Amino acid sequence: MTDSTQDILPSFRRVVLFPESVLVLNTNANITKVDKQTLEMFGWENEQEFIGKSFSDLIVDQDKENVQNEFQKILLNKNIYGLQCNVKRKDESVLRISLNASVFTDSQGAPQEIVVVIHDITPHLSELEQVREAQKQLSEAQQIANFGSWEWDMTSNKFRWTDEMYRLFSLAPQSEVNNDSLVAYVLEEDREKVKNFLNQSIADGEAVIDYRFVDPQNGSIRWFHSRSKTFYDTNHKALRMVGTVHDVTREKELDQVKTQFLSMASHQMRGPLTTINWHAEMLLNSQSEGLTDTQKKYIQELYNASKRTVRLTNDILTVSELELGRMPFKPEKLSLPKVAKRVLEDYERKIAEQKINLKEVYSENLPDIVTDLFLLKTIFSELISNAISYTPPEGTITLTISVDPTHTNTFLIAIADTGYGIPKAEHDKIFSKMYRATNAKVKVMSGTGLGLYIIKLILQLNGGEIGFTSEENKGTTFNITIPFVPKAVPTIPLRS
Amino acid sequence: MENSNGKKILVLEDEAPMREAIVDTLKQNNFSILSSDNGKDGLAVALQNHPDLILLDIFMPKMDGLSMLEALRGDAWGHNVPVIILTNLNPEADETIKSILDHKPAFYLIKSNVTLEAIVAKVKEVLNM
Numbered sequence: 001m002t003d004s005t006q007d008i009l010p011s012f013r014r015v016v017l018f019p020e021s022v023l024v025l026n027t028n029a030n031i032t033k034v035d036k037q038t039l040e041m042f043g044w045e046n047e048q049e050f051i052g053k054s055f056s057d058l059i060v061d062q063d064k065e066n067v068q069n070e071f072q073k074i075l076l077n078k079n080i081y082g083l084q085c086n087v088k089r090k091d092e093s094v095l096r097i098s099l100n101a102s103v104f105t106d107s108q109g110a111p112q113e114i115v116v117v118i119h120d121i122t123p124h125l126s127e128l129e130q131v132r133e134a135q136k137q138l139s140e141a142q143q144i145a146n147f148g149s150w151e152w153d154m155t156s157n158k159f160r161w162t163d164e165m166y167r168l169f170s171l172a173p174q175s176e177v178n179n180d181s182l183v184a185y186v187l188e189e190d191r192e193k194v195k196n197f198l199n200q201s202i203a204d205g206e207a208v209i210d211y212r213f214v215d216p217q218n219g220s221i222r223w224f225h226s227r228s229k230t231f232y233d234t235n236h237k238a239l240r241m242v243g244t245v246h247d248v249t250r251e252k253e254l255d256q257v258k259t260q261f262l263s264m265a266s267h268q269m270r271g272p273l274t275t276i277n278w279h280a281e282m283l284l285n286s287q288s289e290g291l292t293d294t295q296k297k298y299i300q301e302l303y304n305a306s307k308r309t310v311r312l313t314n315d316i317l318t319v320s321e322l323e324l325g326r327m328p329f330k331p332e333k334l335s336l337p338k339v340a341k342r343v344l345e346d347y348e349r350k351i352a353e354q355k356i357n358l359k360e361v362y363s364e365n366l367p368d369i370v371t372d373l374f375l376l377k378t379i380f381s382e383l384i385s386n387a388i389s390y391t392p393p394e395g396t397i398t399l400t401i402s403v404d405p406t407h408t409n410t411f412l413i414a415i416a417d418t419g420y421g422i423p424k425a426e427h428d429k430i431f432s433k434m435y436r437a438t439n440a441k442v443k444v445m446s447g448t449g450l451g452l453y454i455i456k457l458i459l460q461l462n463g464g465e466i467g468f469t470s471e472e473n474k475g476t477t478f479n480i481t482i483p484f485v486p487k488a489v490p491t492i493p494l495r496s
Numbered sequence: 497m498e499n500s501n502g503k504k505i506l507v508l509e510d511e512a513p514m515r516e517a518i519v520d521t522l523k524q525n526n527f528s529i530l531s532s533d534n535g536k537d538g539l540a541v542a543l544q545n546h547p548d549l550i551l552l553d554i555f556m557p558k559m560d561g562l563s564m565l566e567a568l569r570g571d572a573w574g575h576n577v578p579v580i581i582l583t584n585l586n587p588e589a590d591e592t593i594k595s596i597l598d599h600k601p602a603f604y605l606i607k608s609n610v611t612l613e614a615i616v617a618k619v620k621e622v623l624n625m
């Protein structure tokens with residue numbers, strides 16, 4: 001032990017961040033000096049027991065070779081940083097340590113001593129391992145579920161992605177990611193949507209989106225479902241956004257298969273239904289001589305049920321084709337009142353039977369609309385049929401077509417009835433597929449719950465919107481806004 | 497035929513119950529009827545008998561309605577004979593049907609959505625009766 005080392009020990013302790021203990025070795029790695037903390041750490045009573053031992057005697061057998069190798073290299077490299085190994089205490093218990101070591105030379109540069117700083121990391125080990133284990137489990141779970149998550153520190157503009165995020169986006173693990181990374185390989189048509197998703201999350205605190213991603217490695221298209229949540233400071237400045245990305249390609253494919261199956265099944269059902277309809281019609285007409293009135297009534301019931309099934313089948317077909325994006329959209333110039341009148345003709349008999357008072361209010365000099373005739377007729381047909389079905393006899397239905405005063409180049413179509421109305425608690429559900437209001441189900445057996453959903457899907461194609469006001473037992477008014485000319489027509493499945 | 501209105505209709509439909517319903521109904525309306533359950537025989541009957549109008553199903557064995565219609569339109573007589581397509585396919589959603597509609601004069605009815613009465617009315621309308 002030289003005086004110089006003696007002087008250095010206290011200052012060394014100040015330089016190294018919280019060293020647990022310091023010991024000094026000669027160039028053969030034999031211990032020449034220990035401090036009090038070292039004795040405590042290793043469970044020895046006095047330094048004489050320690051001095052003269054080879055440092056490698058302290059190391060457990062499994063780690064001995066590795067530590068010896070490192071100490072052989074120290075004479076060349078001068079330093080060892082953060083070498084971790086297990087060491088034995090006097091009572092044979094084991095510590096996990098992290099050590100740093102430095103070689104001290106004389107004025108000629110010849111190695112004199114090695115100073116070793118030991119940090120007992122045993123208490124931290126289980127925590128570290130737990131964190132590592134949790135990270136591993138999260139990563140594995142995310143991989144199995146095709147589920148990635150990300151975090152955006154908006155103050156420093158730093159992104160943190162989980163391993164699965166990199167896999168989903170076909171990026172090398174831990175490569176640099178930024179604002180554009182989420183959008184970079186999004187299918188062109190969906191890119192704007194993804195940008196809106198981020199903006200919406202900042203504005204509203206959360207957002208949800210389905211979009212398509214083009215794999216840069218093989219060009220295949222995958223569907224991602226993303227959710228995000230934004231966190232703010234007390235001044236409502238956005239600080240942090242977290243989000244998830246879930247590969248839902250398989251779900252989307254299954255959904256398509258299901259819709260295709262429905263479409264096919266509906267087409268197939270039309271055959272036998274036609275046979276039932278036509279024969280019921282024949283029985284009820286001239287061929288029904290000899291049938292009693294009761295028998296005719298029974299046949300009429302069969303016929304009605306069959307026609308109802310045809311309507312349901314047609315609605316399912318329309319929904320399938322809209323959802324599959326197979327519904328052709330052939331825009332042409334049309335007069336809204338003319339189309340409305342044509343559709344109303346189909347319901348003349350029903351309106352008369354129910355003694356419904358029909359009012360038509362069409363603004364003068366309405367411009368033509370540019371849209372698809374079949375789809376426009378479907379909108380009117382679903383609206384009018386709903387209004388008739390849910391309005392009791394002698395009620396009033398008012399169809400109004402005008403230019404929307406609140407939007408430019410937009411029509412406002414309103415259909416008001418004096419019918420059963422929609423219960424307030426169900427207002428947010430009535431545009432869902434197959435949803436029927438509880439009072440409607442009781443009053444009218446035959447509804448399909450698809451009409452309003454169909455209107456909504458068609459309006460998406462047109463860039464229009466539907467809303468309503470309703471009071472139970474007073475009536476409902478549906479308001480549709482639809483642009484003079486449709487926005488860009490999507491050629492893709494709509495359910496996104 | 498005693499009560500004939502002088503118009504001859506060819507009915508092509510492979511499903512017997514539907515074919516019979518149409519045939520019976522048209523007969524009651526005093527039309528003369530020819531019929532077949534496939535496109536190939538139907539084409540032969542058409543070219544031989546020159547009906548005034550053809551009611552044509554699409555899905556049929558041996559020759560489907562589209563091929564039959566194409567062959568028909570290639571014939572000097574068949575080029576202009578009116579055809580009413582009776583099918584359960586949606587014209588809005590099916591490319592095949594859209595191409596059939598190019599073969600004018602052709603009209604289009606979805607079976608499950610029309611009554612026999614409406615079919616007779618359409619036949620009479622097309623034949624200016």
